[in-house]
Amino acid sequence: MHDHRKLGRELDLFDTDPLMGAGLPYWLPDGAIVRHTLEEYVREAERAAGYRHVYSPVLGKRDLYEISGHWDHYREDMFPPMDLGGAEQVVLRPSLCPHHALIYRSRSHSYRELPLRIAELGGMYRAELSGVLGGLTRVRAIHLNDAHIFCTLEQAVEEARAALALIARAYADLGIRASRYRLSLPGEGGKYVADPQLWRRATALLREVLDGSGIDYEAAEGEAAFYGPKIDVQITDPAGREATLSTVQIDFHQPERFDLHYIGPDGAKHRPVMVHRSVIGSVERAVAHLLEEHGGAFPTWLAPVQLAVLPIAEAQEERAHAVVRRAVALGLRAEVSGPGDGTLGARVRAARLVPYQAVIGDREADAGLAAVRLRDGRRPGAVPVAELLERIAARAGDRGAELWPAA
Numbered sequence: 001m002h003d004h005r006k007l008g009r010e011l012d013l014f015d016t017d018p019l020m021g022a023g024l025p026y027w028l029p030d031g032a033i034v035r036h037t038l039e040e041y042v043r044e045a046e047r048a049a050g051y052r053h054v055y056s057p058v059l060g061k062r063d064l065y066e067i068s069g070h071w072d073h074y075r076e077d078m079f080p081p082m083d084l085g086g087a088e089q090v091v092l093r094p095s096l097c098p099h100h101a102l103i104y105r106s107r108s109h110s111y112r113e114l115p116l117r118i119a120e121l122g123g124m125y126r127a128e129l130s131g132v133l134g135g136l137t138r139v140r141a142i143h144l145n146d147a148h149i150f151c152t153l154e155q156a157v158e159e160a161r162a163a164l165a166l167i168a169r170a171y172a173d174l175g176i177r178a179s180r181y182r183l184s185l186p187g188e189g190g191k192y193v194a195d196p197q198l199w200r201r202a203t204a205l206l207r208e209v210l211d212g213s214g215i216d217y218e219a220a221e222g223e224a225a226f227y228g229p230k231i232d233v234q235i236t237d238p239a240g241r242e243a244t245l246s247t248v249q250i251d252f253h254q255p256e257r258f259d260l261h262y263i264g265p266d267g268a269k270h271r272p273v274m275v276h277r278s279v280i281g282s283v284e285r286a287v288a289h290l291l292e293e294h295g296g297a298f299p300t301w302l303a304p305v306q307l308a309v310l311p312i313a314e315a316q317e318e319r320a321h322a323v324v325r326r327a328v329a330l331g332l333r334a335e336v337s338g339p340g341d342g343t344l345g346a347r348v349r350a351a352r353l354v355p356y357q358a359v360i361g362d363r364e365a366d367a368g369l370a371a372v373r374l375r376d377g378r379r380p381g382a383v384p385v386a387e388l389l390e391r392i393a394a395r396a397g398d399r400g401a402e403l404w405p406a407a
Contacts, residue, residue, distance in 0.1 A: 002238055004291040005135035011296050011353070013287075013304075014136065023133040023140035025284070030304035033333065034290075035283055037302055039121055042145050042170070042279055049166055051119040051147055056099035058123045062089040067257050068098040073191050073226035079127045092125035097251075097276060100148040101258040104272075109262040114272065115151035115159050121283070122146065136288035137243065143283040149275040150260070156273040160209040160231075160248050163277035167233055167246045170279050173399045174290060175299060176245070179236040181215050183207065185229050187222025193253050202228045202250045209248070227253035230276075238292050245285060249276040297375060300355045300403065301396040307334040307389075308351035309370070312361040314339055319365040323358060323385055330393045348373065355403055356392055358385070374403045 008014045013031030020026065027035055043053060062081050065071040070078065074094055081089035093099065100118050109116065124142050132138050149159045171178060183206060186192040186199060206229055210217050217231070224230060233246040251274040254260075261269040280286040290298065300306055307327055311320040320336045327334035337347045344359070351357055358370035369382040395403065 002292045002295045003135075004137075004288040007291050007296045008135065008288075011304075013291070021140070022130050023128055023138065025136060025139060031287070033304040034287060034298065034302055038174075038280070038283060038286060038290075039145075041173070041301075042121065043119075045166060045170060045279070046117075046119045046147065049117070049162070050115075051117040053119050054100070054103055056096065056103065056120060056122060058093055058125070059090045060093050060098065062091050064098050064102070065091055065094070068095075068101070068254060069193060069227055069257060070094055070098070073193065077126050077128075079125055094124055094126060096120055096122050096124060096144060096146045097148055097254060097274070098258075100146075101254050101260060101274070104148075104150050105258055105260055109150070109272075111152065111262055111264050111270070114262060115149050115155050115275075117147060117149045117159075119145075119147035136284040139282075139284050145278050145280045145283065145286075147277050147279075149277070150255075150262075150272045151275060152262075152270070153273050156250050156275055157205055157208050157212070159275045160206065160250055160277070161213055163248045163275065163279075164209065164213055164215070164231070167248075167277075167279050174280075174286075174302075175293060175401065176235060176289065177293075178233050179242060180234045181210065181217040182223065182232040182234055182244075183210065183217050183219045183229065184223035184225075184232050185219055185221050186224045189222075191226050192224065193227050195253070198252045199229065202252060205250045206231055206248075209250075225249060227251055235289055237289065243285065243289075245281040245289065247276065247278050247281070250274075251276055297353050297355075299399065299401060300392065301399045303353075303355055304333065305335050305351070305354050306332050306396060307356045307358060307392055308347075308354040309334060309336050309358045309360065310344060310347050310351070311336070311338055311365075312344055312359065315362065316360045316365045320358075320360050323360070323370065323389075326385065327389055327392070330389055332389065332392055332396065355395075356388070358388060372404075376403060378404060380404055 012028045014025045014027050016025050078094045079092045081091050151159050228251045230247050230249040232244040235245045236242050255274050264270045309320040309323050311317045317338050324334045355375050357373040370385050371382050372380045
């Protein structure tokens with residue numbers, strides 16, 4: 001069974017330091033590559049789906065979260081306010097949606113602009129207790145792949161359905177399997193907004209989304225957000241522990257609280273619906289799950305090093321560096337592991353999680369070849385360097401899982 005905490009340290013992906021604090025991991029260079037590649041994948045997918053990206057600050061005035069309802073319903077999970085003098089207090093944000101509501105409100109909007117899809121991969125902070133923190137799955141600084149779609153009531157179901165389809169495509173590319181879909185509803189207790197009509201409308205629309213998508217789901221009480229129900233896409237780790245990775249929500253509460261509107265075809269003001277969605281959830285939890293799912297053997301396009309070039313002797317080192325330069329020029333991540341790093345056998349073992357290894361001896365160097373070893377143990381033999389690099393670039397470009405076609 002793979003534990004992402006152990007793998008993350010063995011592979012030099014991330015770590016923590018008591019002086020930084022519990023639940024505040026830092027990313028080492030190889031981990032930063034995985035994170036950056038994952039973030040760029042999501043941004044690219046969102047751009048193709050019509051999202052526009054924004055940046056917003058990680059701080060907000062306490063008044064902002066009083067309006068959104070976070071202060072009344074979510075305060076125990078927020079860090080204490082910071083006094084700036086006088087009556088002004090700011091808070092580390094627990095969520096991005098209030099900021100996006102303000103971004104929407106900052107300009108007037110016509111019905112012709114809707115749906116307006118705003119996305120951000122931004123930081124938010126939760127005051128988690130020390131006893132529940134662990135690795136990347138429970139942290140205090142979260143980097144969330146978040147988005148909010150401002151649309152008409154008639155557009156809400158289709159937008160939520162499209163968000164579920166975007167999640168499914170991302171899971172296919174990443175090799176993530178959804179264990180189940182959950183319709184998260186309110187439970188007993190006072191943490192929820194008291195508006196029965198809001199809950200009925202939003203729940204009915206989410207059921208329409210799930211039923212229209214042909215998705216089997218289970219309803220679960222007590223799992224809703226404080227302002228409305230949500231669709232949670234659940235994943236299960238190798239130890240059998242279940243967690244939420246992705247979500248889709250239909251929200252009538254915050255558009256009301258922030259007095260959002262658009263100008264309809266009749267020239268009058270109308271209230272938009274706010275669809276919240278996260279494709280991969282937090283980057284931290286997504287990387288933790290990918291580490292455990294793949295045992296550190298990331299798909300080629302996500303691997304920190306995609307090609308390890310292994311010269312047999314010092315005489316081939318210059319040729320090895322030339323291969324790496326050609327690989328880098330093609331946008332690949334390649335490194336030389338030379339004789340100074342140990343015997344050839346030791347270097348092959350050290351690069352066991354790298355998708356491709358290119359061994360270069362005298363014969364290969366003279367002929368412009370590389371003896372290829374694959375992570376899965378296959379040895380396709382000596383291949384022209386140009387062909388090898390083209391194959392790797394193709395696999396990285398199409399996010400294919402197959403390293404080499406079967407003979």
